[in-house]
Amino acid sequence: MLHYVKLIGQFFKISAQAEMAYRANFFIRLLYSVLNVVTGLFSLVVIFNQVESIKGWDLPSALVLLGIYLLLGALRSLFMGPSLESVAGMDGEIWTGTFDFTLLRPVNKQFMISFRYWRIFALIDLIFALGVLVYAIVLLGTPLSILTLIRFLATLTAGILLLYAALLAFSSLVFWNSGFLFTWVINDLFQLARYPVGIYPNWLRLILTWIIPVGLMTTIPAQALAGTLSPGLLILTIFFSVGAFIGASLLFRRGLQKYSSASS
């Protein structure tokens, strides 16, 4: 609805104002962004200095995956992370007892806690991510057909949806245990998405595909771009991401119900 789009614009504007008030923050953020990209690239250089490929993944394809990882990370830092942490994180609304106010706003609650706060300096991360991705695609050398591009965008969207679902689900757990920082758990687990899920041992690959789908978020879009993704897996991933989104939303709703039954 148009109203919600306008609200996102307002939220973005207010967050931008607040962030730009502190100039020192910009340089610190820039430093962290640079460190983030440099360590990612450097890691690949070191690894592929020792081997040509790992389980079928060579430097260019691993670089594509890194680009996707950085892209998802940038989106998380841009709004998903800050918004959800404002409720479920340290000193968040559940922790400090101010969630009641949010609950009383005449807006869809899931929308509110997902889009409310923005870190605009994460746009730097986004730019770096796109840079790495474009460079990686060039390095990969495979011809980019329209079909490949469509597959890539579809799986990338699925990856973003999966990331959001995972963040939302873990954040919702705070309604059952307000003292524990569940968001830190999923942020830590997301590290596993830096590398193709295929290189992990079987038992881990299964967990990272079906239980906490961190493995799908980056590996599937990377495969789509490299042209090695089977149509079956593509369809499955898309359905799974939609299902995960619905599941996480239901969990959040259940969490709200729990909060309204039990808070004193």
Next chain:
Amino acid sequence: MNHRGGWALIKNTWQSWLQHRGFFFLLAFGWMLPLLVYMLVWSAAAGEGSLEGFSQETLAGYYLILILSNQLTYPITNWTVGDNIRIGQISRWLIQPMSPLYHALSAEIAGKVVFMVFSIPVTGLLALLIHPTVDINITNVILFLPALLFAWVLRFFWGYWLALLAFWATRADSLLALQDTFIFLLGGHLAPIHLLPDWLQPIARLLPFRYMSAFPVEILTGQVTGQETLLGFIALTIWLTLAILLYRFVWQRGIRHYEAVGG
């Protein structure tokens, strides 16, 4: 030096940290994960063969021990130094009969015990799943212990003097993040030192970061020859001396500045 007070402080800190153990387990988990990722990556890279003498199993062994030793050498309290300076906590500590160093040390020790409560079982479980191999002999164990202790002390003081720059600049904790990054890249986390590119190896052996993390593990897993170990200890001592000198220098200047500015 007030030893009894220090011990009481450690006991108190330990008890309150035990109450918040969920939080500290979470921290330990967060540090463990990147090392796990690279263990898995290198194991997959080595496959059935070997990389520079490392097999899947020895890589697993190296990283599992690194996970534990990293927990033990990580100086958590450095992150609170900036905050303590900002909120004036330092003033309170200055008038107590124990130096602020005692507060830091007691927190460090208490923290490490809590982390081990989590890390040892988890690492044990992983060892069952991953079948590492480690070549242990008694000489290595004897040399491992002082190397580990000094690694922690070096890592602590190096981070501490950087964190003390908060006396002058508010976001000095970004320097701690920088230190962590260097340890990741050059301290044996991203890759064991021997697997780094050839041109990088001498640099990594020169800089302090290896001695803050990887060096004790290299000794224990038999990756270094007698001569290399000796050279390593010499480098470690030089960096440690420098770290302590820098700490004293920055601390004295910092206190003077702090008192002049009015806290």
Next chain:
Amino acid sequence: MNKPIIQVQHLTKTYRVPEKLPGLGASVRSLFKPQYRDVEAVRDISFEVHSGEMVGLIGPNGAGKTTTLKMLSGLLYPTSGQATVAGFTPWERHTNYLRRISMVMGNRSAMNWDIPPMDSFRVLSQIYRVPEKTYLHILDELIALMDMEALMKKPVRNLSLGERMKCELVAGLLYQPDILFLDEPTLGLDVAMQRRIRQFLKSYNTDHAVTVILTSHYMADVTALCPRVMLIHHGRLVFDGKLQSLAEKLAPFKLIKLQFSTPVIDFENYLQQFPDVESLPRQDEHYSLRVARSEVAKVTAQLLSQLPIADLSVEDPPIEAVIDQIYEVGSV
């Protein structure tokens, strides 16, 4: 008679609280078979409030006031019972319902602490869909009423408690709600600020016909603002009516204060003849007597006729003292 805007019928809220017994044995047992305790926070409360009324909800800590307020605002589901507020069931939290109510709490802040109040207000006006012109007009009015012009550009974390409270009220009123729930709005404020807030609330209620339900520790708030009070005690509604009637009911006596024109010796002995008269501590020349209401006329007449009285007044006991008695003793 118009229909009441708030109708509450047999509202009950019972919490299940996990029981934590001390000792190792009990802790282990609770791991396998957790024990729960039922806490009846609100028991079978019924009342009606008409549009424009300003009602005080009073009672000791833990009596159930905040729980009642939370159910009426929609934050909590009741265990049983019904409530209709402005035609809605509050805990369904319909968007249209939420737009018509406002909750302001004295001990918690709805504001974003990192940005100036102006920015928080703007975002809220968007969330509540207040048209631009209306928003600016209302904002001007509120800022002028509370004399807040200087605060607008300062970040919230730099404001004093009183200044922050003013901002909370603006945030709560800028979308012109029909119903205002106030939970301890003057908590922690200095006396002058309390008075200003009270004045503001009174005139706002008069000018805009907002229905207000207010809880407060400070009897001064209630006496100044609420012609009607509801006393909640151990979760039950034990009184609903004029504050004055409550005082009379709880403390069926009055105070007679007198000064003598010439000193009277043995005044204590003289008082022995009155069984229902109690002498209170004397302040210089001012004597105070506590007299049963039914005896006041007789005692006063007798004193005036028999003793050299320079000044005599008959007063109601301070409501604060009466209510404090309930709060302290914990019983009515």
